[in-house]
Every structure is written in C-alpha cells, then in structure tokens.
Amino acid sequence: MDLSQIDLMKKELVGLFGYPVEHSLSPVMHNAAFSKLDLDYLYLPFEVDPDNLKAAVEGIKGLGLQGVNLTIPHKKAVIPYLDEVSREAELIGAVNTIKNESGKLVGYNTDGRGFVRSLAEENFELHNKNALIIGAGGAARAIAFQFGLEGVHELYITNRTLEKAKNLVCDIEEKLELKNVQALSFKTKNLKEIITEIDLLVDTTPVGMYPNFEVEPVIDPSLIHQNMVVSDLVYNPVKTSLLRTANKKGAKIVSGLGMLVHQGAIAFELWTEKKAPIKLMSEVIKDEIENNKN
Ligand SMILES: NC(=O)c1ccc[n+]([C@@H]2O[C@H](COP(=O)([O-])OP(=O)(O)OC[C@H]3O[C@@H](n4cnc5c(N)ncnc54)[C@H](OP(=O)(O)O)[C@@H]3O)[C@@H](O)[C@H]2O)c1
Known part of the structure; x- marks a missing residue:
C-alpha cells in the first residue's frame, strides 16, 4: 500500500491482524470500496506477533477501531479474547472478522458465507445439491460447515x-446433527461413481497457486464432467490449472476470487x-493480481 495516498484525516479505522500481512489484498480492496461509497473509513494492515495478540x-x-479482519495465524487463537462469537464462527472454530459493537467485540466467520455468495453470484444454488470438497484445512472447514447449514444433499x-x-466429518455430524457427510480417501474405489453424481467440486488445497501454477490438479482430470460446477479457492492465478481443465471439459467454473471478494464484502x-460495491472490489483485486505478477 502506498502510504502517501492515505488520508490520515479519516475517522473510522478498521484493519487486518496477521503475521505476516504484507501480501494481503484486503487493504486495497476495502479502501477502494470506502472511497467509492465516500465513507470516512480507513483500512490498515497490522503485523501482530502471536505473542501480542491479546x-x-x-x-x-x-483505540476505538470499528473492527478488524484476522488472518494466519490468528483466526483460532483470537476466540478467547472476544466477548461473543457468531454461531458460524463457533461451529467453524475460527474468526476472520471482528466488529466492535460499542465496546463489545463480536467475532464472525465470513469465509463460508462468502463462498456460498460467490456461487449464488454465478447462479449456483447449493440447496439439495451434491458437493465434493478436496482438502480438510481451515478453508475447507469453513465451507463444509456452511454447506451443512445451507442444506446440501450429500x-x-x-x-x-x-x-x-x-x-472434519465427525465434527460436522456431531455439531450439525447431519448424516449426509462422508470422508473419502484419494484412493476410494467408487470415487468415479460418486463423482458422476456430483454437482459441485471445490478444491480448497493451495495446489496451483502462483508461482507454481503449471501443475496437475489434485483431482484426476478424467473425473471432471460437464454437469458439475468446479471451483478452486486459489485466486492467483484467477484461472488455475484445475479451472482451465474444467473449462476444457465443458464444466462451469467459479474462481476463488469470488470468495475473496464476498468474504470481504x-x-x-x-x-x-x-451494501458493498462488489463489482469494484472484484476489479480492484483482479488489477492487483495482474500488476503483482513479475
Ligand atoms: N479465495 C479465498 O478467499 C480463500 C480463502 C481462504 C483460503 N484460500 C486458499 O485456500 C487454500 C487453503 O487454505 P487453508 O487455510 O485451508 O490451508 P490449510 O489449513 O493449510 O489446508 C490446506 C489443505 O490443502 C491440502 N494440501 C496442501 N498441499 C497439498 C498437495 N500438494 N496435495 C494435496 N493436498 C494438499 C492439505 O492436506 P493435508 O491435510 O494432507 O496437509 C490441507 O487439507 C490456500 O491456497 C488459500 O490461499 C482462499
């Protein structure tokens, strides 16, 4: 971020706590959105050493900040220091957004809802659909719980x-009292049959992320079919190797850029x-990704 561009007369401060924070696209996305709506807000990145999180x-x-986003490694560790957490954040066990509600700090997790909104933007309704998530890390956890809450079929x-x-499956079954969630190994024998019935495939692994974008997708490309929507949480490049493969197979694709924008929105x-200016936020992120390639 170009510090000379910061309007220090802005009154309402929000920001990002992470360690590190220098590669985050959130400051530029949020500050552009505040300017667009002529809001008196400023978003700043704060490098917070884990020892100093409390x-x-x-x-x-x-300091009267209106709120912050949290990124690695603070999403779980922050919970004990908050006054309240939303149901989603409690289920997921991670907070990526804090709102300062007149001195009460409330933690939210906007990742899962952001992803579902990015699907809705592409006219994909999750309710009663079959989904396969690749990966079982933090992002998969947020998405899987949200899918459970949204009434996914299988x-x-x-x-x-x-x-x-x-x-992760046990946790979802227990906390949401669901019976339609199943863990599969990469070598599951009937994977092919299962995938034939899949409406949505989401890759939540970092495979294919810049600068290592010329790699094979985690999933065997022959399993991708044109009746599924394929999404990759990696947003740099916007069109990953998985999405390029899915495109060739005639499947509809949803870039991880949508999740990044909507969780921020x-x-x-x-x-x-x-209401957040989604289109502008998306354009700003695309430009940043394009300009940072060297
Ligand atoms: N678009 C967005 O807004 C957004 C939001 C959040 C995250 N993301 C992206 O999502 C990705 C995952 O983030 P995360 O926080 O969930 O990370 P994480 O907690 O570290 O989880 C990573 C997951 O990927 C799997 N994995 C890693 N390398 C792999 C490989 N070479 N082959 C197969 N599986 C592999 C891991 O499997 P093991 O359990 O076997 O290690 C694990 O399940 C990152 O690229 C991140 O940038 C995007």
Missing part, C-alpha cells in the same frame, strides 16, 4: 491426509452497515 485485541477497544470430503477429513457490510 494486547492487540484489547487495542481494538482502547457432502463428501476428501483429503491427502484422510484422518483430517474424517475428523460481508465484513465491510458488518462494519459499515452499507
């Missing part, structure tokens, strides 16, 4: 480390109570 969270109240989770997929709306 003090930093107390600083939200002390949900499959597959992961390189099968144990982690099984643990929900945070924006929580803080400002104004």
Whole structure:
C-alpha cells in the first residue's frame, strides 16, 4: 500500500491482524470500496506477533477501531479474547472478522458465507445439491460447515491426509446433527461413481497457486464432467490449472476470487452497515493480481 495516498484525516479505522500481512489484498480492496461509497473509513494492515495478540485485541477497544479482519495465524487463537462469537464462527472454530459493537467485540466467520455468495453470484444454488470438497484445512472447514447449514444433499470430503477429513466429518455430524457427510480417501474405489453424481467440486488445497501454477490438479482430470460446477479457492492465478481443465471439459467454473471478494464484502457490510460495491472490489483485486505478477 502506498502510504502517501492515505488520508490520515479519516475517522473510522478498521484493519487486518496477521503475521505476516504484507501480501494481503484486503487493504486495497476495502479502501477502494470506502472511497467509492465516500465513507470516512480507513483500512490498515497490522503485523501482530502471536505473542501480542491479546494486547492487540484489547487495542481494538482502547483505540476505538470499528473492527478488524484476522488472518494466519490468528483466526483460532483470537476466540478467547472476544466477548461473543457468531454461531458460524463457533461451529467453524475460527474468526476472520471482528466488529466492535460499542465496546463489545463480536467475532464472525465470513469465509463460508462468502463462498456460498460467490456461487449464488454465478447462479449456483447449493440447496439439495451434491458437493465434493478436496482438502480438510481451515478453508475447507469453513465451507463444509456452511454447506451443512445451507442444506446440501450429500457432502463428501476428501483429503491427502484422510484422518483430517474424517475428523472434519465427525465434527460436522456431531455439531450439525447431519448424516449426509462422508470422508473419502484419494484412493476410494467408487470415487468415479460418486463423482458422476456430483454437482459441485471445490478444491480448497493451495495446489496451483502462483508461482507454481503449471501443475496437475489434485483431482484426476478424467473425473471432471460437464454437469458439475468446479471451483478452486486459489485466486492467483484467477484461472488455475484445475479451472482451465474444467473449462476444457465443458464444466462451469467459479474462481476463488469470488470468495475473496464476498468474504470481504460481508465484513465491510458488518462494519459499515452499507451494501458493498462488489463489482469494484472484484476489479480492484483482479488489477492487483495482474500488476503483482513479475
Ligand atoms: N479465495 C479465498 O478467499 C480463500 C480463502 C481462504 C483460503 N484460500 C486458499 O485456500 C487454500 C487453503 O487454505 P487453508 O487455510 O485451508 O490451508 P490449510 O489449513 O493449510 O489446508 C490446506 C489443505 O490443502 C491440502 N494440501 C496442501 N498441499 C497439498 C498437495 N500438494 N496435495 C494435496 N493436498 C494438499 C492439505 O492436506 P493435508 O491435510 O494432507 O496437509 C490441507 O487439507 C490456500 O491456497 C488459500 O490461499 C482462499
């Protein structure tokens, strides 16, 4: 971020706590959105050492920040320092957005809802659909719980480390009282038959992320069919190797850029109570990704 461009007379501060924070696209996305709506807000990145997280969270109240986003490694660790957490954040066990509600710090998780909104933007309704998630890390967890809440028909989770997929499935079954969630190994015998019935495939692994974008997708490309929507959470490049393959197979694709924008838009709306300028936010992120390639 170009510090000379910051209007220090802005009154309402929000920001990002992470470690590191320098590659985040959130400051430029949010500041562009605030300018577009002529809002008196400024979004700043704060590099918060994990040892200082409690003090930093107390600083939200002390300095009167309107809220912050949280990124690696603070999403779980922050929970004990908050006054309240939303149902989604509690289920997922991670907070990516805090809102300072007149001195009460409330934690939210906008990742899962942001992803579902990005699907809706592409006219994909999740209710009663069959979905397969590849990966069982933090992002998969947020999405899988949201899929459970949205009334997915069958949900499959597959992961390189099968144990982690099984643990996530158990957690969803227990907390949401669902019976339609299943863990699959990469080598599951009837994977092909299962995938034939899949409406949505989501890759939540970092495979294909810049600069290592010329790689084979995690899933065997021969399993992708034209009746499925394929999404990749990696947003740099916007069209990953998986999405290029899916395109060739005639499947509809949804880039991870949509999730990035919509999870941010929900945070924006929580803080400002104004509708986020989605189109502009998306364009700003695309430009940043394009300009940062060297
Ligand atoms: N678009 C967005 O807004 C958005 C939001 C959040 C995250 N993301 C992206 O999503 C990705 C995952 O983030 P995360 O926070 O969930 O990370 P994470 O917690 O570290 O989880 C990574 C997952 O990917 C799997 N994985 C890693 N490398 C793999 C490989 N070479 N082959 C197969 N599986 C592999 C891991 O499997 P094991 O369990 O076997 O290690 C694990 O399940 C990142 O690229 C991140 O940038 C995007």
